[in-house]
Amino acid sequence: MSPLLLLLLGLLSLLLCLLRRRNRRHGEPPLIRGVIPYIGKALQFGKDAHRFLEDHRKKYGDIFTVHIAGRYMTFIMDPLMYPSIIKQGRQLDFHEFSNKVAPFTFGYPPVINGKFPGLKEQIKRSFNLLQGDGLKSLTESMMGNLILLFRQDHLREGGSWKSSSMFEFCFTIMFEATFLTLYGGPPAGCRHSGMGPLREDFLKFDSMFPLLIAQIPIWLLGRTKAIRKKLINYFLLHRMSRWSNTSQFIKLRAELFEQYDTLSDVDKAAHHFAILWASVGNTAPATFWATYYLVSHPEALEAVHQEIHSVLRLSDMEFSSDRDITMSRDQLEKLLYLESAINESLRLSSASTNIRVAQEDFSLRLDTERSVSVRKGDIIALYPQSMHLDPEIYEEPQTFRFDRYVQDGKEKTDFYKGGQKLKYYLMPFGSGSTMCPGRFFALNEIKQFLCLLLLYFDLELEEGQSRATLDPSRAGLGVLLPATDVRFRYRLRKV
Numbered sequence: 001m002s003p004l005l006l007l008l009l010g011l012l013s014l015l016l017c018l019l020r021r022r023n024r025r026h027g028e029p030p031l032i033r034g035v036i037p038y039i040g041k042a043l044q045f046g047k048d049a050h051r052f053l054e055d056h057r058k059k060y061g062d063i064f065t066v067h068i069a070g071r072y073m074t075f076i077m078d079p080l081m082y083p084s085i086i087k088q089g090r091q092l093d094f095h096e097f098s099n100k101v102a103p104f105t106f107g108y109p110p111v112i113n114g115k116f117p118g119l120k121e122q123i124k125r126s127f128n129l130l131q132g133d134g135l136k137s138l139t140e141s142m143m144g145n146l147i148l149l150f151r152q153d154h155l156r157e158g159g160s161w162k163s164s165s166m167f168e169f170c171f172t173i174m175f176e177a178t179f180l181t182l183y184g185g186p187p188a189g190c191r192h193s194g195m196g197p198l199r200e201d202f203l204k205f206d207s208m209f210p211l212l213i214a215q216i217p218i219w220l221l222g223r224t225k226a227i228r229k230k231l232i233n234y235f236l237l238h239r240m241s242r243w244s245n246t247s248q249f250i251k252l253r254a255e256l257f258e259q260y261d262t263l264s265d266v267d268k269a270a271h272h273f274a275i276l277w278a279s280v281g282n283t284a285p286a287t288f289w290a291t292y293y294l295v296s297h298p299e300a301l302e303a304v305h306q307e308i309h310s311v312l313r314l315s316d317m318e319f320s321s322d323r324d325i326t327m328s329r330d331q332l333e334k335l336l337y338l339e340s341a342i343n344e345s346l347r348l349s350s351a352s353t354n355i356r357v358a359q360e361d362f363s364l365r366l367d368t369e370r371s372v373s374v375r376k377g378d379i380i381a382l383y384p385q386s387m388h389l390d391p392e393i394y395e396e397p398q399t400f401r402f403d404r405y406v407q408d409g410k411e412k413t414d415f416y417k418g419g420q421k422l423k424y425y426l427m428p429f430g431s432g433s434t435m436c437p438g439r440f441f442a443l444n445e446i447k448q449f450l451c452l453l454l455l456y457f458d459l460e461l462e463e464g465q466s467r468a469t470l471d472p473s474r475a476g477l478g479v480l481l482p483a484t485d486v487r488f489r490y491r492l493r494k495v
């Protein structure tokens with residue numbers, strides 16, 4: 001195409017954008033458009049979503065609409081209004097968004113009823129295996145796999161200090177242990193070969209994740225398409241059929257996909273790959289933050305360490321470093337301070353957006369007094385990070401307090417805003433019917449990892465480093481990564 005034609009087309013689309021420019025109607029929230037057509041405020045939002053929203057809340061109040069990358073997003077900033085959004089099922093839909101974005105990102109065809117009758121419902125049903133009895137066996141299997149990796153890779157060393165990068169350490173263990181737990185491994189308890197390159201490809205894909213979610217065509221993203229293909233190919237049937245100890249969850253999904261001739265082998269593998277991302281993409285950084293905050297707060301580390309020993313003693317188990325330790329689901333539930341420390345680190349590091357799409361023009365009721373008009377196709381968004389860092393709800397919100405969620409020996413659940421008790425005060429896993437189905441497994445596996453780490457090792461941060469900070473590039477999409485990795489030292493405890 002000639003440069004002149006390109007220029008003309010560019011000017012024409014600019015003119016069309018300006019003509020179709022949206023104006024605020026009566027009853028609608030304040031509208032923030034930005035000067036660049038289509039892009040709107042996407043760049044400012046992407047740079048630091050939390051600050052962007054806080055600045056606009058101060059200027060426009062608790063409800064405002066922002067033009068971001070071609071969509072109009074109405075942010076509801078007051079957490080007292082969250083319940084009315086979360087319970088709105090009929091006119092606000094989550095799946096319209098995820099059904100489009102997830103297939104685009106992970107490379108499988110949209111799960112639409114015409115082509116794959118009943119598949120969507122059955123996929124949803126498979127999530128039940130991440131809870132109840134399914135969770136019990138997943139937790140047992142995860143414990144065995146964590147012990148295997150700790151024994152083979154870290155517990156053989158003598159009692160001298162070893163130095164490592166903390167994110168890499170957590171990520172390497174959680175990636176492989178979660179993989180073995182969900183998908184199984186080579187027979188006779190062996191480990192997969194090629195985990196290192198798989199992990200590296202996963203991280204490369206993960207760094208492009210925000211752009212894929214923003215629906216930037218994959219061919220514009222360098223080698224991402226080839227990397228995704230390699231990741232997907234890892235799950236082709238001829239490989240998976242050789243693995244043993246595969247979880248019921250993955251087995252059921254594999255059987256389900258076999259019922260659909262309309263799904264190619266690569267499509268099925270892409271579905272399995274999507275679960276790998278869902279199960280590690282947030283859990284690995286969450287494990288890092290919990291470890292980092294505990295290691296950088298020695299009093300918290302000691303309190304949690306003592307709690308783990310007391311829970312073991314309750315079951316007449318005495319820890320000894322030459323014996324394998326197991327923590328059952330029931331024991332994990334008793335670790336109140338450990339759970340609080342993990343929740344506190346999720347409060348400080350998670351930044352997901354809860355998204356619903358308006359199915360029609362309607363008046364959205366926010367509380368007994370207020371409602372706003374929304375238009376069909378607009379996105380209604382909750383951004384819980386703003387609530388997690390609200391000083392009215394959480395005193396000194398930037399400070400890590402490992403026992404923030406414990407009161408009188410029980411889980412603390414009462415947090416207030418404007419004198420009113422909040423129904424939702426911690427939302428790293430989303431909300432309502434679309435809430436993360438893997439949340440119980442995620443909490444258990446992070447607890448198991450930390451139990452082993454704290455029981456077996458003395459841990460210290462290396463001196464001369466600045467505090468770990470959040471890399472905002474995944475803001476809106478889950479748990480944030482650290483801007484740079486942190487060096488730490490570990491040594492086998494003398495027990």
Ligand code: HEM
Binds near residue numbers: 283352355428430437
């Ligand atoms: C700390 C770890 C984790 C965090 C913070 C997290 C967070 C989330 C969030 C925010 C969502 C979207 C929910 C919504 O928009 O309302 C989600 C969805 C999902 N998560 Fe997790 N997750 C974690 C771990 C896991 C694990 C371990 C698994 C699986 C074993 C998992 C499986 C899924 C699946 C399958 C979905 C999509 C659900 C659907 O389509 O309805 N997640 N997660």
